[in-house]
Amino acid sequence: MAEKNYITPEGYKKLVDELTELATVERPRVVREVSDAAAEGDRSENAAYIYGKRRLREIDRRMGFLQRRLEDVQVVKLEEQRTDRVFFGAWVEVEDEEGEAHVYQIVGVDEVDAGQGRISWKSPVGRALIGKRIDDTVNVKWHAGQRELTVAGIRYTPPEPHQKTKETTKETTKETTKETTKKTTKETTKKETTKKETTKKETTKKAKKAKKAAPRK
Numbered sequence: 001m002a003e004k005n006y007i008t009p010e011g012y013k014k015l016v017d018e019l020t021e022l023a024t025v026e027r028p029r030v031v032r033e034v035s036d037a038a039a040e041g042d043r044s045e046n047a048a049y050i051y052g053k054r055r056l057r058e059i060d061r062r063m064g065f066l067q068r069r070l071e072d073v074q075v076v077k078l079e080e081q082r083t084d085r086v087f088f089g090a091w092v093e094v095e096d097e098e099g100e101a102h103v104y105q106i107v108g109v110d111e112v113d114a115g116q117g118r119i120s121w122k123s124p125v126g127r128a129l130i131g132k133r134i135d136d137t138v139n140v141k142w143h144a145g146q147r148e149l150t151v152a153g154i155r156y157t158p159p160e161p162h163q164k165t166k167e168t169t170k171e172t173t174k175e176t177t178k179e180t181t182k183k184t185t186k187e188t189t190k191k192e193t194t195k196k197e198t199t200k201k202e203t204t205k206k207a208k209k210a211k212k213a214a215p216r217k
Contacts, residue, residue, distance in 0.1 A: 005072045006121060008089050011111035012075050019066040027059050069110060078156040086129045086154055088121050093153035094129070101152065103159060106130065125149070 007015075034052035043049045078089040086092050091105045106126050107118045119126050128138040129151065137150045 004074045005069060005108060005110070006076050006088050007073045007108035007110060009075055009077065011108055012070075012073060015066055015070060015073075015110060019063060019070070022059055022063050022066075027056070027063070030055050030059065073108075081156055083154065083156055084133060086132045086151065088130075089156060091153075091155050091157075091159055092129055092151060093159075094149040095152050097148050102149075104129070 030052055034049060034056065037043075037046050037049035037052055040046060040049075076088050081087045081089060086106065088106055088108075091103060093101055093103050095101050103117050104125065105116075105118045106121050106129065109120045109122060111118055112120050121127070121130060124141050128140045128149070132138060132151050134151050134154060137148060140147050140149055
């Protein structure tokens with residue numbers, strides 16, 4: 001028996017929209033372009049014709065893939081999930097050992113987007129978080145080793161924009177602090193260098209004056 005392909009309503013709509021776009025807009029457009037290119041004569045040296053045929057094959061492969069995925073999907077309605085535990089579709093706020101907060105949404109394999117915090121329910125983090133409650137702690141195998149994550153929040157509605165950008169803001173603050181520190185260090189070094197040069201010049205001037213003022217034998 002094939003494993004269920006769980007997907008959120010948002011993810012399902014995205015796949016359907018892509019398939020519709022390919023079938024009703026992209027493919028007909030490329031077919032017309034190939035037909036026009038073929039009418040120009042020798043197809044073996046016709047770049048537009050060769051490219052168009054290759055693009056058609058790519059479109060057909062993608063459409064076939066999407067059709068197969070949509071046949072086996074099981075759309076999970078988030079409003080039907082229990083809100084006291086982490087289940088498919090949940091937005092989960094976790095804190096690591098250093099107290100830094102991260103927000104992940106548990107989604108299907110066709111919806112993964114690391115930049116948006118969408119992780120697969122089959123991923124190490126996704127599997128570890130499924131079924132957990134607030135204050136539960138899990139140990140997860142990370143690319144850089146083991147990490148301990150504590151569940152700080154669970155919700156089944158999209159977080160507010162400021163919550164979604166919480167981690168990004170922290171990273172930006174870190175980078176800003178780092179750059180400010182570098183800039184301050186450079187400015188301090190520059191000032192110290194200038195001060196040393198000024199002191200050196202003043203010392204040289206005094207030495208010259210003293211030499212001129214000294215009685216000649």
